[in-house]
Amino acid sequence: MQLTLWTYEGPPHVGAMRVATGMEKLHYVLHAPQGDTYADLLFTMIERNAKRPPVTYTTFQARDLGSDTADLFKTAVRDAYARFQPQAMLVGASCTAELIQDDPGGLARALDLPVPVVAVELPAYQKKENWGANETFYRLVRAFAGPVERTPGGPRCNILGPTALGFRHRDDVREITGLLTRMGIAINVTAPLSATPADLVRLADADFNVVLYPEIASSTAAYLDRQFGQKSTKVIPIGVGATRDFIVEVAGLAGIDATAVLAESQSNLPWYSRSVDSTYLTNKRVFVFGDASHAIAAARMAEQEFGFKVVGLGTYSREFAREVREAARLYGIEALITDDYLEVEEQVAALQPELVLGTQMERHIAKRLGLPCAMISAPMHVQDFPARYAPQMGFEGANVIFDTWVHPLMMGLEEHLLGMFREDFEFNAAPSHLGASATPARVPEPVLETVAAQAVPDSSVQPQPAGPARWAPDAEKELSRIPFFVRGKARRNTEKFASDQGLTLITVETLYDAKAQVGR
């Protein structure tokens, strides 16, 4: 049993839903109790899908247990087929149905439906959402992909991995499709997103695979390699450097020359980063956390394309722990592999980064600690599905990321001016583009983002206990002269320094001793 406050990933059947909802003409019948229908709102409310997910839940109740849950399941499959007329059916169990062992696959096959039925077994007490998506996609491809005659013509590839409820998947697909097209490569099938079961049948009609999200497509890519000898890309094209590497890798797989594409492909990031107003970004300390692919890519961009210093790197994707550990070694740090939100929070609080690059969870951690934050990975909230075109991948993705990561930071010149004018009582010391609410709060505050309005105020939040050392009035005054955006850090560092030194009174001297010691 594991004590869990917040979870990065849902259960594995939610991964299966992401695959099914991304696809067309596939219907998923899930043996599950009524409460599990909450998963629909992830798609209809967070991603704002206009259609219900193609999922039928059996919603068995206690009174059905032991008597007719199997019949209930068969009826649900039969009715769903009759109503939705899919090309294929996917069937499986959620955590509760796994325990009652009704064998959804066997029951569905016994119905002799005129379409193929694919059963996925997703061990809910061991595995999580991304694993579930990976397994489901693999099972579908295994069931459908077969030998086909190669369409004559130039190089062709499949794009593998995008699903519903993915972090910018739709926009990434558009960006990478454009890039591959400019390289003269035809796209055979993009899957799961927007593919039908019939499309999966002809996956072999491609020379190689572009794997955009290994968390979802790694098993499928390995299978297609074994079965049809299709190699796949390893580079995730996030960032200017990685996109260029990706172009070279793709050109190698396609047997074409990439020189022209590399020469004409442009992003504004390199110039924006070189522009002198970006000097202030140098060695800003960043903490990176997300799924493995996005975290590794973000760390590389942070170091090489923004000139930041990566002080923390981690992932909740245990399946890719090795890759993240390797990446962390590049920055001389130890990777944080955990799905325990509290552990992540502890590390962020200890590292006091100047920017947090993370998921929805890190956004809340950062808000509480008064740190700037930008999103790089799922899980995410409704505001992370922007109306505008906002890919993460390719050259346009690099532009989007430049704007996104710099936005929460103080502009370089502004930072300087704040320092100059901070004594002016009329001066409102908050970054002008963020509004007053951006002022970091030192005391943890509850962060509310409920779906609906909240009825009852909460009074559970206690202020942090005061540190053991007392601040002398002149030291407190000196502290107030320090710009607000580093004041919290200076206070914490000084208090820690004082307690390490066993001091009970913090004077102006202590403040500067601490500054000299801690430095950065």
Place this chain on the structure above:
Amino acid sequence: MNQIAPVAALRSGGCGDAPILRERGQREVFCGLTGIIWLHRKIQDAFFLVVGSRTCAHLIQSAAGVMIFAEPRFATAIIDERDLAGLADANDELDRVVGRLIERRPDIKLLFLVGSCPSEVIKLDLSRAAQRLSRQMAPDVRVLSYSGSGIETTFTQGEDACLSSLVPELLAEAADAAPSLLVVGALADVVEAQLGRLFTAIGIQDVRFFPPRNSRDMPKIGPNTRMLLAQPFLAETGRLLEARGAQYLATPFPLGVEGTTAWLQAAATAFGVNQDHFDRAIAPARDRATGAVARHRAQLEGKSIFLFPDSQLEIPLARFLSRELGMKLVEVGTPYLHRQHLAAELDLLPEGTSLSEGQDVDLQLDRCRAAAPDLVVCGLGLANPLESEGMTTKWAIELVFTPIQGFDQAGDLAELFARPLVRRMKLAV
């Protein structure tokens, strides 16, 4: 659970004995775990530990949007493979998790172990675990248990189950104690305060709310307790309180001007309050509410509305919408219909209202599309898909999370239904 009391003697007229469509297909509703979202904020020294799966943890987190506190007062003990191997093991694991939790949160005085589908299917006996842990941690922490599982409870029934588990904790009031009024069901603090002031004005002094904000302030209960249900989904809690001697006051629920008046009147009558005094005491708030509701009537009058089953608030809401706002009821769905507690509400519904209990969501969607109502009240999974088909919707869950009871919320309640229609008219894109 939620044993339905025998149909009480129903008055004639209204929908009291109207036939009802009962369906047993796919139910698109939350399970009882969802109640934790508002309950943990109501009882402020209580902690809710769900014993369940990753699905349960994900459900609460998704239904709440993300509501992250320095430390939330709920969590999930996620059952894993090792626990499934043997039950003795699972109990030890539970003790360990609870121990860790209490160490982190010494401020917790009341801990609920909340059962889920997995814990019930593997027959993990949480009531025994609660007794054991309560003994171990007495007197600092009281440990109780209830089920919020989806195989046993639907959405708001979670609150019913939670409050039911608290009833045996209430101390007995002496048989000769002065009469007191017990208001049952979680209400927003602002609503509680307003109602408290009204009761004082009416002349009912001893008013207690259940659940209380602090677990150490549990109301006493006895034969002189008169009980007003503030929520229509408290079947089991009501039954248990009656078994402890409380006198159930039959009344419509305090939604809208009419409902609130009747609800307060039921208490006033039980306490022998002079009618003139009562009328004068509530007049200012009542008149204010009447004006506030009237402002939205033009927007809603004559419009048709279809309610999908969600919180069991549907029938009182339908009564308010039809009688105070002049809306036409196409279908009123409810997950469960408790005939006794809703008798007064059913009597007030227009004759011939189509009621449905339970759900087969695809069939119900077919009926909804065929009827093409002006407004649909439904869950979050259905709202956007219906909007994209051109319908106007109101999310049902907002009716549970927003203060809507009492006079001073009546206008807000009307506005919740008017807003989607106003918006649809306004948008020109």
